[in-house]
Amino acid sequence: MGNMSLLISEPPLMVLPELAKQIGLNEAIVLQQVHYWLSKSDKVQDGHKWVYNSYEDWHKQFPFWGIATVKRAFTSLEKQGYLISANYNKAGFDKTKWYRIDYEKLAETESVIQRSDQNDPTSGSNRSNGADQNDPTKGSNRSDGADQNDPTYTRDYPETTTENNQENTAEKNNDHRDKPDDLREGVLRESFERLWSLYPAKRGKKAAFAHYKAWRRKSKQNTEAILAEKLQAYKAYLAAPQNSWRRPQDGSTWFNGGFEDDWSLPQQQPPLGRNDYLNGLTGRRYDE
Template structure:
């Protein structure tokens, strides 16, 4: 809940897993693990891009939850080493439980306060824990999230399946869709494209070179301009845009003719030249020496 991403929490848990099994103890007395980002990516096959995984590691480091170092023997080796700051983790977890100081105590009727709090959420959907979690990002307040959820209640689902909420996904990806005119434009995009396609655009933004509102807005504008209405059409268009330059309109693809000797067989290439051909080559070389 505090990290706002299940994937990032799993990455953090994996670091903890290896720290408990490593024998790499450095002079500071702490256990450390090391891996290149390419090797880390192999441990999370559902995370499709290195950029996304790098973003998770960077976020954990910025929060102070993991500490990086370089204990490689070769100076040119830039492979990062990682350890968890468990003191910082403990303080970080306290944010989740700061409003539940009596969660372990039981009420006289045998119902725990946690259960009572859970029951009260029916009348107050945003509990204190929920408010703390939502307010972690300055651009998304509890009130904004409630309004956004209410304004995007149109169902795009079929067969009773729940459609992913674009506002929640944007919040998890830390894209500010509530600031100023952003919210109005974002809602218009949802109405025009539908929730699934907007969520696709958010993921493309998260995996792109700039995870920002401007980058997301550019993708949404392109989808509407191209008349794309489904995720399948968006993927097809993406593949066309990423194809080679020679296939783009206005570009001519030229192929250089291969030399004739490339078409010869091994026997033809190694066959001795005839006396006549040998004389021609000697004459050609002699003429080249004279002119040079």
């Protein structure tokens, strides 16, 4: 049949079927691509590598989708907790999102898949779900990013036994004890709910909470009290008569760095007296 190149004539986008089953096909494709670019990124903020692109630029990497589909995939990954977004842009008006992967969340999903396979009597070494992509004889010389699935990135999970389950439970408890109390999921949720009850627009709550968690965990200086103060200033800004035409931002926008904008009200200048006016016109002092 000659030199057949109908199926793959360029570096392919790789995705594991098991991941697609767990989080969605489009989401799995996007997550793999973000992982690929993170491996090449030199953008480090707060101890993590980040990548950033406009939706239009992301769309160039997925030309078989519309931009709306690309946006939905990224939004879904944020809501599911696999992608964490932030705004490290120098210009305040630049709202381009920066992304990193929550690899701890991904590891939990991988653990669920592994336990499910171990408990499934029909699973085995002859699976056709793409797991053989981790075979050390496959893909290590590929230039398309698929070599990120090589064995050096694969965790070895033990058999699921009562003893191991007890050890895993103890490890999880220790992990919770190691985390500062005010950064645990439940405590952050309560903190966010207090702020959300004061926020003027009840839209985009799930994404807003994800942004709030990422912001709180980014720095010890990022506290509920600081954001409450910024929220108070924002509400005062909206309540000012000259801003009555403004519509409050969606929570998903304001909690994603919108609070960093300058929402302070301009200082009111006292009215000029007659002498002040004349002094300003002529440069002479009429009140001496």
